[in-house]
Amino acid sequence: MSEPLLTVEELCVCLGEERHVAVEDLSLELRAEERVALLGPSGCGKTTTLRAIAGFEPVRGGRISFEGRVQSDAGGVRVPAHRRGMGYVFQEFALFPHLSVEENVGFGLRKQSRADATKRIAEMLRLTGLEGLEARRPFELSGGQQQRVALARALAPSPRLLLLDEPFSSLDPNLRGTTRRHTERVLTSVGATALLVTHDRDEAMSFADRLIVMRAGRAEQAGTPEELYAAPRSAFVAEFLGAANFVEGEATGQSARTALGEVPLRVPASGTVSLCLRPESLELVVEGGAPARVVEREYHGASCIYGVEGEGFQVAVLAVGDAPFRKGDAVGVRVRAPAVVLEG
Amino acid sequence: MGPLGSIARTALWVASCLVVAAACLPGFYLLLRAGEVDARAWEVFFGGRTLELLGSTLSLAFAVTLAATLIALPLAWLTTLSDLPGRRAFTVLLCLPLAVPSFIHGYALLAAFGDGGLLDGWGAPRPRIYGFWGATFALTFSTFPFSFLAFRAALLRQDGSLLEAARSLGASPFEAFARVTLPQLLQAFRASGLLVAFYVLSDFGAVSLLQYDTFSRAIYLQLEGAFDRSLAALWSLGLMALAVLALGGSWFFGGAEGPTHAGRASRRPRRAHLGGHAVWGFAAVLGTLAAGVGVPVGVIVLWLTRAADRWDFERFWTAAVNSLWISLLAALVTVLCTLPLAWLSARRASSPLVRVLERAAYASYALPPIVVALSLVSFGIRAAPFLYGTFVLLVAAHVVRFAPQALGASRGAFLQLSPRLTEAGNSLGGSGLDVARLVAWPLLRPGLVAGGALVFLTTMKELPATLLLAPIGFSTLATQIWSATAEGYFAEAALPSLLLIALSSASVAFTLHREDSAGVGATG
Numbered sequence: 001m002s003e004p005l006l007t008v009e010e011l012c013v014c015l016g017e018e019r020h021v022a023v024e025d026l027s028l029e030l031r032a033e034e035r036v037a038l039l040g041p042s043g044c045g046k047t048t049t050l051r052a053i054a055g056f057e058p059v060r061g062g063r064i065s066f067e068g069r070v071q072s073d074a075g076g077v078r079v080p081a082h083r084r085g086m087g088y089v090f091q092e093f094a095l096f097p098h099l100s101v102e103e104n105v106g107f108g109l110r111k112q113s114r115a116d117a118t119k120r121i122a123e124m125l126r127l128t129g130l131e132g133l134e135a136r137r138p139f140e141l142s143g144g145q146q147q148r149v150a151l152a153r154a155l156a157p158s159p160r161l162l163l164l165d166e167p168f169s170s171l172d173p174n175l176r177g178t179t180r181r182h183t184e185r186v187l188t189s190v191g192a193t194a195l196l197v198t199h200d201r202d203e204a205m206s207f208a209d210r211l212i213v214m215r216a217g218r219a220e221q222a223g224t225p226e227e228l229y230a231a232p233r234s235a236f237v238a239e240f241l242g243a244a245n246f247v248e249g250e251a252t253g254q255s256a257r258t259a260l261g262e263v264p265l266r267v268p269a270s271g272t273v274s275l276c277l278r279p280e281s282l283e284l285v286v287e288g289g290a291p292a293r294v295v296e297r298e299y300h301g302a303s304c305i306y307g308v309e310g311e312g313f314q315v316a317v318l319a320v321g322d323a324p325f326r327k328g329d330a331v332g333v334r335v336r337a338p339a340v341v342l343e344g
Numbered sequence: 345m346g347p348l349g350s351i352a353r354t355a356l357w358v359a360s361c362l363v364v365a366a367a368c369l370p371g372f373y374l375l376l377r378a379g380e381v382d383a384r385a386w387e388v389f390f391g392g393r394t395l396e397l398l399g400s401t402l403s404l405a406f407a408v409t410l411a412a413t414l415i416a417l418p419l420a421w422l423t424t425l426s427d428l429p430g431r432r433a434f435t436v437l438l439c440l441p442l443a444v445p446s447f448i449h450g451y452a453l454l455a456a457f458g459d460g461g462l463l464d465g466w467g468a469p470r471p472r473i474y475g476f477w478g479a480t481f482a483l484t485f486s487t488f489p490f491s492f493l494a495f496r497a498a499l500l501r502q503d504g505s506l507l508e509a510a511r512s513l514g515a516s517p518f519e520a521f522a523r524v525t526l527p528q529l530l531q532a533f534r535a536s537g538l539l540v541a542f543y544v545l546s547d548f549g550a551v552s553l554l555q556y557d558t559f560s561r562a563i564y565l566q567l568e569g570a571f572d573r574s575l576a577a578l579w580s581l582g583l584m585a586l587a588v589l590a591l592g593g594s595w596f597f598g599g600a601e602g603p604t605h606a607g608r609a610s611r612r613p614r615r616a617h618l619g620g621h622a623v624w625g626f627a628a629v630l631g632t633l634a635a636g637v638g639v640p641v642g643v644i645v646l647w648l649t650r651a652a653d654r655w656d657f658e659r660f661w662t663a664a665v666n667s668l669w670i671s672l673l674a675a676l677v678t679v680l681c682t683l684p685l686a687w688l689s690a691r692r693a694s695s696p697l698v699r700v701l702e703r704a705a706y707a708s709y710a711l712p713p714i715v716v717a718l719s720l721v722s723f724g725i726r727a728a729p730f731l732y733g734t735f736v737l738l739v740a741a742h743v744v745r746f747a748p749q750a751l752g753a754s755r756g757a758f759l760q761l762s763p764r765l766t767e768a769g770n771s772l773g774g775s776g777l778d779v780a781r782l783v784a785w786p787l788l789r790p791g792l793v794a795g796g797a798l799v800f801l802t803t804m805k806e807l808p809a810t811l812l813l814a815p816i817g818f819s820t821l822a823t824q825i826w827s828a829t830a831e832g833y834f835a836e837a838a839l840p841s842l843l844l845i846a847l848s849s850a851s852v853a854f855t856l857h858r859e860d861s862a863g864v865g866a867t868g
Contacts, residue, residue, distance in 0.1 A: 056508050081511035082520075088512035094505040098527045107523075108513030157514060 005067060005193055006030040006053065006161060012061035013045070013052050022048040024217040025062070030161070030195060035187070037196040037204035039240070040214035046197045047091075049214075050163050053195070054088050055081035067160065087159035091166040093150040095138035101125075101149050102134040108157035124152040127186055143171045144179050151183060155190060162187070164196045168203060180207065201241050205229070213237050231266065233343050238276045243305075245277045245315040251341070259312035260290045264338040274342045279305060279318035281337040284325055289332025294325050308333060357697075359684040364701045366681075367708035367744050370719035371584060377577045377722060385574035393562075397579065400476075401558040401586070404551070405541040407480045412488035412540045413533060415632055420495030426616045428625045435496070438629065439489045441636030443848035445805045447549025448841050449482035451825055452640035454553060455647055455834035462646060479556040483547060485636040487540045494536030498529050504614070531597055538594035545587045546712035548808040549822075553829055559583040560714045560808070567812065573722055580715045591710040641845065644838045651835030659824065660839050667820040670735070670810075671803035674742035675796040678750045681743055682795070686754035691763070702751075709748040716741050717809040724813075733815050741809040746802055750795035757791020794854075801851035805844060 006029065013023040023045040030036050038046040051057040052072060053064055059072040066086070071079045095104050105124050109117040125131055128148040138146060147167060154162060167183065168176045180203060187194055198204050204211055205225040212222045213236075221233045225241075232238035235246060249256035251269040256262075260282075263275065284294075284306060296307030304323035307316055310333060317333065325331055388394075419438060423431040453473045456462050463470050473481070502525060510520035548560040555561075559579050566576040618625055685701055692698045720741050724732035731737050761784055769779035807822045814823070821840040828836040 054508075054512055056511075080516075081508070082514050082516055084512075085514075086512060088509065090505045090509060092503070092505065094503060094509040096506060096509070096524060098531075107510065107515075110514070153509075153513065163512075 004029040005032050007065045010062035013048050013057055014060045026219050032193055033191050035194045035208045036210045037208035038212050039204040044214040045217040046214050047165055050165050050197045054163055055084050085160055087154035087162040089150050089154050089164045089167045092170055093146045097138055101136050104149055105152045105156050124156045128152040144175050147179055162192045162194045231340050243279050247275050249273055249275050263335050266338045266340055269341045275339040276342055277339045279316045282317040283334050283336050284317055285332045285334050289334035292333050294327055294329045297327050356684045360688055360701055363681045364704045367705055367747055370716045373719045373723050374581050378581055381574040388575055389578040397559050397562050405544040408483045408544045409537045409540045411484040412491045415488045416491035417495050420492055422625045424496055424499040426618050434629050441485050442489045443852045444640050446482055446486040446547050448640055449486050450550040450553035451829045451837050452643040453478050456643045460832045475556045478554040479551050482550040483544050487543045490539050491536040494532040498532035534597040535594050538590045542590040548714050563714050580718050583712055584715050587712050588710045644841050647835050647838040663819045663821050663824040667804050671800045674739055674803045675800040678743045678746050678799045679792055679796045682747055682751040682754050687758050689755050690758035705751055706748045714808045716744055717812040721812055738813045741813055742803050746799045749798045753791050753795025757788045761787045804847055
């Protein structure tokens, strides 16, 4: 395996006048052409991590290395932000209000010859579909267009790493999907390595090859989206990546005794355990299963989510296709897939 | 649709048009007047004297704008982007010089350094305060807060992530400042610089006391001495053109900036750590305060104590009472006159006619006071001799000058009063009168009172129109300061000056408070 492009080791960052700890003991690695997302609720330190990597925040402890060179460590910022060769896309885009689209995109091309810069600007505008808007000012653009200018501007100097700070969150919700897919296409076509910060799980899971879920300044769990969804290590990760049911049980090797009956386990365990079951791992049946009653019914057309209550449990069940049960119906709950044993 | 009948609506339109027409009258009247001036006056107008006045007026405007910028920019940076202790309090204090009218600066300079002033007779060398340098000093320290506030706003508005964006694109800190911060400050510089220039062009008090010949002073002398109103009218036209250019330019550049980015939250730039250099920061702030407020107040207090036995309380009392009632009257009439247009511009904002009327009303603000006064003098003598020398013309001059101030406040008040609220009052069984008394008036009152207070306090400081239009023998605090200073009776001007500064401080605090609640002056 090749050397990682970016290495963050035991990073610690403090913020504000009170020097409160925003990021603690965070480690991550990023390889060339990989896309990684830092995912977590607001205030978990994900943006601070990104800013430290870019060189905007000084580091209290740990080390940030890029292409084998130390960028920041406890001794201070070793390489200033403008010499790091990293592109940054800001949450609010931070387009220069006094410059046109063309001038914004060309801002980082000062060191190139005029002819090269002009060519590169045209190329970036074509890539991001901004032809015809060259002379516009940022405030004359729609939110989606501004996002594309921000992307084109950051990519124009060919950065070896692109840092994206919630690049879709200030957009209209119905614009986010298309803009995200467009951004993915652009990044793939230039083979960019990208680190994305977001609080939106759909965005993170569809965008990234790997996820790092952060909580209160620390990395809670890292892995591919599929791994994290299927085998969350904690209730926090499980809930952050999707709907989850939690039940307590007595594990005896391959299975555990719970209020839902005997439940198979993904990994053998013993003793009192906390289990996570996704709504699609359960099903409602007319006969058999753990007896329960439907208390809620949320019909979505292609699927239906039932809230059911039984002796010692209350769970959500996802049914695809038919949704024959009504509120108040007596049903049985059956477990279709093995449960995840949570740590701690 | 509100409870207004069609007759009432027509009346509103007619009243609005009449008020705006009155506001534009001085400008139009001057144009008409210029059309009938005889050949001799034109000859004089195109002679060397006009060129001389143009040169002295513009060089004063240029010098003051430059000096105000040089003072304001570092102070704005200190109070926004550095960690200077006490920067919040300093921000408020640095706006206080606005409370010292330019003619009181002129008075203070004369009373300290002029013939018969505090330093006269000590044998000490006195700085030359008559003419260009004195006028530059007086006007710089009464106008630099406009630049200060504009630079502050520009620096605060600056999104810190813009600088970071520049850094991430390979720009060094210096390059980022030059390519991102400076271009944005340039806009504030153009807007505030032209505003300062406009105030210099309009100023009458300081230049006339310090005997520096600008258009304003020359027009006044022409009227008082030679009584040649033709030449004065032509000069007024020239001055009006300059003032319109300056204020129009200021509005153009002030409004030219679009929103800085799509979103809401912006990142504050990091504050610069001053450390030991904070001493220089304190020196800059305190030195400016000393020159802008300390000198005038100090001189006044010295004269008060020095001539305690020579106070003429009776004259002071008469002037104070005169100032009070004429200002109250002007405030009341001005607010009443702006009500119809304020209602229209709040409720019929999309109508093109309303927008034209609004622009025209605000444009009358660009008329220098001496121009308004001259135009009403000529108009009074020729068209309405029975009004000339009465309070009617004086109040009319105040209304024309200060209507834009009141219009803004009244319009804001009507915007607060949503038609849904009066409808709610009606639906709950209230009659038209009940709704007006119980819903509309309580909601409108603060805005109308605010507008009136602003006009009241500005009228208290008004000088040229009062000098030219007031009935003979009518003196106000401002005219008393002016005439006493002109004649060298510095002791007599001290008490009225102190009272005016105190009143103006109230108006500055009041304006700042309004801007603060509008989010302009807010700091973190």
